[in-house]
Amino acid sequence: MKVFIVPPNSLILFDLVERFGHKPLSIMGALSEKVTSKEIESPPLNVTVDDVKKGLKYAGIEVPSGIRGRLAIYGPLIDEAEAAIFMEDAPYMFGCVGCARTNEMVKLLVRKRKIPLLELDYPANDEEAKAVVQKVKAFLEGLK
Amino acid sequence: MIKIAQLSCGTEYSGVQDEIERAAGAVGGKMVYPDVDLEDIKSAIEKFGFNPVSPQLKLMIARAVNVAEGHYDADAVFIASCFRCAEAALVRTELRKYIQEHTRLPVVTYSFTERTKSAQMLTRMEALVTIVERKELLARERQVGLTAGIDSGSSTTKAMIMRDNEIIGKFWLPTQDVFSSADTALEKALAEAGVKREQLEAIGTTGYGRFTLGKRFNAKLVQEELTTNSKGAVWLADRQKGEATIIDIGGMDNKAITVRDGIPDNFTMGGICAGASGRFLEMVAKRLHVEITELGQMADKGDYKKVPMNSYCSVFGIQDLVTSLAAGNTMEDVASAACHSVAEQIFEQQLQEIEVRYPVIQVGGTSLISGMVRAMEDTLGQRPIVPPHSQYIGAAGAALLSSGFLEGH
Numbered sequence: 001m002k003v004f005i006v007p008p009n010s011l012i013l014f015d016l017v018e019r020f021g022h023k024p025l026s027i028m029g030a031l032s033e034k035v036t037s038k039e040i041e042s043p044p045l046n047v048t049v050d051d052v053k054k055g056l057k058y059a060g061i062e063v064p065s066g067i068r069g070r071l072a073i074y075g076p077l078i079d080e081a082e083a084a085i086f087m088e089d090a091p092y093m094f095g096c097v098g099c100a101r102t103n104e105m106v107k108l109l110v111r112k113r114k115i116p117l118l119e120l121d122y123p124a125n126d127e128e129a130k131a132v133v134q135k136v137k138a139f140l141e142g143l144k
Numbered sequence: 145m146i147k148i149a150q151l152s153c154g155t156e157y158s159g160v161q162d163e164i165e166r167a168a169g170a171v172g173g174k175m176v177y178p179d180v181d182l183e184d185i186k187s188a189i190e191k192f193g194f195n196p197v198s199p200q201l202k203l204m205i206a207r208a209v210n211v212a213e214g215h216y217d218a219d220a221v222f223i224a225s226c227f228r229c230a231e232a233a234l235v236r237t238e239l240r241k242y243i244q245e246h247t248r249l250p251v252v253t254y255s256f257t258e259r260t261k262s263a264q265m266l267t268r269m270e271a272l273v274t275i276v277e278r279k280e281l282l283a284r285e286r287q288v289g290l291t292a293g294i295d296s297g298s299s300t301t302k303a304m305i306m307r308d309n310e311i312i313g314k315f316w317l318p319t320q321d322v323f324s325s326a327d328t329a330l331e332k333a334l335a336e337a338g339v340k341r342e343q344l345e346a347i348g349t350t351g352y353g354r355f356t357l358g359k360r361f362n363a364k365l366v367q368e369e370l371t372t373n374s375k376g377a378v379w380l381a382d383r384q385k386g387e388a389t390i391i392d393i394g395g396m397d398n399k400a401i402t403v404r405d406g407i408p409d410n411f412t413m414g415g416i417c418a419g420a421s422g423r424f425l426e427m428v429a430k431r432l433h434v435e436i437t438e439l440g441q442m443a444d445k446g447d448y449k450k451v452p453m454n455s456y457c458s459v460f461g462i463q464d465l466v467t468s469l470a471a472g473n474t475m476e477d478v479a480s481a482a483c484h485s486v487a488e489q490i491f492e493q494q495l496q497e498i499e500v501r502y503p504v505i506q507v508g509g510t511s512l513i514s515g516m517v518r519a520m521e522d523t524l525g526q527r528p529i530v531p532p533h534s535q536y537i538g539a540a541g542a543a544l545l546s547s548g549f550l551e552g553h
Contacts, residue, residue: 049159052258064226065258066154073157092182092199099154100197101229 004081010095020140025077083116149218154226167265178207178216212246220272227255250275271370293542296353299395303329304539305337313337322353348542365546376541380531387501393510412497420489428482443515446480487519504528
């Protein structure tokens with residue numbers, strides 16, 4: 001199944017989803033398509049003004065442009081997601097560079113889809129980390 | 145190459161990153177992104193004392209701390225975030241203060257929309273690069289030789305002829321065709337000065353038409369108006385030493401520039417809407433069926449408190465004024481309210497982005513509107529200095545700075 005991950009650039013969540021036999025929907029995947037497209041010239045992320053307009057599907061015109069640009073990338077992934085995993089309060093190493101407003105909107109959009117959702121808190125020690133992996137494993141295996 | 149450290153949030157996702165880099169590249173600058181160690185982000189937030197929710201704003205703060213502590217080598221700083229984001233607006237302003245407190249680097253802040261294009265940022269980037277690259281030229285306090293300055297503004301074109309630190313000729317007219325307006329202004333100024341064009345030792349151009357006119361007149365100096373206007377303002381006001389804030393309410397945009405010993409060190413340039421510019425006052429004068437030159441005295445006689453201005457937008461602002469006239473208010477009250485609306489908008493939107501240093505020098509064509517100066521005085525609590533020939537700051541600055549290129553001086 002296609003599993004959307006939050007933070008959407010988390011390599012660890014990406015790896016876990018893939019290991020347990022599902023397709024992770026991540027920002028890396030979405031952007032790699034744009035970066036390799038020959039028609040677009042707007043480095044470094046190749047988000048264009050047209051993308052920002054596409055973001056209007058997910059948030060109104062009064063919303064800051066950076067949020068709409070992010071939603072233009074995340075939104076289609078959420079639309080095709082069949083399940084999702086959220087990791088709350090993740091530090092930078094886990095992959096959470098971004099805009100807090102977008103992150104809140106992303107979570108709302110996922111919840112509105114009513115798809116299976118696993119919400120986790122970032123582990124504070126080894127024991128909690130093991131428990132997190134167990135929960136992810138159980139959740140992903142349950143999706144099959 | 146001038147290294148401009150970019151501290152930002154949202155640029156990559158708003159589709160404006162390329163525009164920022166293009167603007168910097170056009171004026172010989174290069175955007176750089178101060179590296180930070182991930183583990184330093186937390187301590188940087190603690191040092192800075194503001195913990196935003198957005199991770200990218202945290203990163204932006206860590207980069208600023210890195211620059212402020214001298215771990216990253218940059219020549220200037222550009223701080224930018226999305227227009228409308230409240231959290232970023234807070235961080236943007238506080239970071240600007242932080243950088244200025246801890247470094248001597250010139251800073252410019254900007255809030256962008258997805259429609260922001262490199263041309264809109266060009267003047268700001270050019271000023272940043274000039275402050276770094278041309279400190280020696282900017283320190284020039286006297287004009288030497290026989291030089292001319294041409295300021296091709298959005299509303300008016302001004303020319304000034306100077307000889308050995310004296311103004312000997314000047315002329316202004318409304319801008320129509322950039323070339324013919326500049327030709328006329330220069331010829332009339334030359335006639336007043338009693339000199340011929342070929343006698344001029346150097347010409348400096350500034351304003352929106354600076355590049356086109358720079359080529360036509362083979363100018364020695366082609367300079368954006370933030371630099372030339374600040375130089376011209378301190379020269380005309382005889383405030384070359386010490387600190388000052390220059391407020392230039394222009395036809396299309398407004399500039400607020402702080403200077404130290406005549407060299408600009410911070411500036412803000414408005415331009416998202418026309419409600420706070422000279423254009424709005426022109427619209428008001430037209431609606432009141434008076435000349436713009438009469439608007440000031442009219443405003444002096446009015447009471448702005450009697451007219452509710454519910455909007456800072458030029459369109460809705462005029463609507464407020466029309467409603468107010470219909471309700472029986474006098475033209476004087478309406479003129480006064482228009483001037484106060486512009487003053488308040490400058491105070492709320494632009495002077496909050498820089499640290500106002502006294503004295504305030506008010507310049508530009510709108511400084512000739514007495515009601516506008518009074519409105520600024522009411523808003524600031526101190527009467528601004530309006531130097532003689534205050535509408536000629538750009539031309540004066542261009543004539544003065546271009547003399548720095550004369551051989552043997």
